[in-house]
Amino acid sequence: AQTVTQSQPEMSVQEAETVTLSCTYDTSESDYYLFWYKQPPSRQMILVIRQEAYKQQNATENRFSVNFQKAAKSFSLKISDSQLGDAAMYFCAYRRYSGGGADGLTFGKGTHLIIQP
């Protein structure tokens, strides 16, 4: 079974600075998808960024980028120019590619990101 580990229960960063959230995963699959989801206090799950394992290029979405290290099974999220609205729980998630991957996402336990004004 796949596992996703987020080793930082909580992170704090000054507004406008850069922060990196860590995620490691364990899988025997060679093809899979990785995701970062944001959950603000409203509880809504919001997709931040997505990475396909077969792509070597790291995904970017505006101020959000990932550092995907397939051999190390590491998938960190970098948030540049942090804003107050970035404060939330961040979840790393995995989905396999083989067998259609219909059997849902495997989530880490989350990192609570605090933005200091």
Place this chain on the structure above:
Amino acid sequence: NAGVTQTPKFRVLKTGQSMTLLCAQDMNHEYMYWYRQDPGMGLRLIHYSVGEGTTAKGEVPDGYNVSRLKKQNFLLGLESAAPSQTSVYFCASNPQLRGSRNEQFFGPGTRLTVL
């Protein structure tokens, strides 16, 4: 589009009572999921469906049943609620499992308390 909606938003049950959570999506998605979120645990998959009339067990299926009689609806049932089922329940749907539309869309969640 309303996206993924969940009914009800909050519910309090007594131990042994039954209830059904309704998830509806208006995006014509094939794949639907039920997750539960407990403090410090992240989201865990309860059951999922790959199409109308199909269901399958996820990581934590015990104590729950599901049905997908219509493509747009995915129901989660608790036949005899237990305090261990106190949680926030999320429904999600996927248009595709591969390609550019490979993304799960989540509902707003249902907070269930079992006394």
